[in-house]
Amino acid sequence: MTEEAPGRAAGGGTEVVRTDAGDARITWRPARQPRLVLAVSHGAGGGVEARDLQALARTLPAHGVTVALVEQPWRVAGKKVAPAPKTLDTGWRGVWPALTGPGLPVISAGRSAGARVACRTATELGAHAVLALSFPLHPPGKPEKSRAQELLDAGVPTLVVQGGNDPFGKPAEFPEGSYELVEVPSGDHGFAVPKRADITQERALEVITGAVVQWAASLG
Template identity: 75%
Template structure:
């Protein structure tokens, strides 16, 4: 039997436009909120964000998928990092309003935003999905300092075939959870020995176990 999850939408004014929070509410009393931002190439419909939002509320985790203002406005190109950070900071009071600890996170560019702002905003931890450790083919341009400088516990979940950084490329101490065959969007090819559903279930399981330990 599938647990029915209530979904509500909240618009939030920010200095760089209107953001939107898609709340996936826990059916019983929640113990924390997992706030997830999307990447620069897509929105909150990303397969990993949707899988977590569908599964975690039943475990007492309210999931808030945060849609950045550029995406709400229908633009196709993400703005500069400082603009993304400004919007995230402005949304934060709405995320903390339920009075619960908030784990910040996101995929790709959203993970970078969460890492850069976690300390100042008082996030309990950071979930980094498909963290773009470096531009494809340019490992010398590392963004590892954003991870190591977050100032809070960080869980990295990374596709084994991610061109923005494979799990083995990450610095000691980050210990990413590897998604077999996964690319930057956690898509797995048909030739893989795991299905797409199994890959997503593995992500949900790893994240759920980590959140229970926080």
């Protein structure tokens, strides 16, 4: 963490944070009167430009939640392939002090591989809660290779937002647990909906942001 992290969180902007996995990058979207920080990272196949992450960054600050968009070191370095889960966890641990710098409770969040990281490290890092976007319950077509235990072991209040047609795990495939689950009708792993769907792309994003706003407001 840099000494200027709290200032960046308050005023917005971008900072680079050194970790044992390389340099990570945080882009801050501050709330005027923040009560929480949502720290959210991307998946293995994309960056923080993902439609759901950008929708949250646009919406949550008006509801008292500062959003920190976190780019993992492999992405900052321009690599096209994500490293092993252990290295992803190392990067997340390294950026955590900068995320807690503003002195607010932090929701550990991520999409896809980033959601797995958030679940695996939540208790260790003292996360206030976990937001799992498009949690990859299993590889496509291989339900026997379940990653459900990572989700079940998060140990803090958890919200899963899952596309109804996600090949990495449809909502009905998720096991019983203490987490909450919200379905985005017709959404795929990136929450894209087909043109023939009964829901528009804009509405799909509203389902995501609305669910997160309501859940964040319920956190003590």
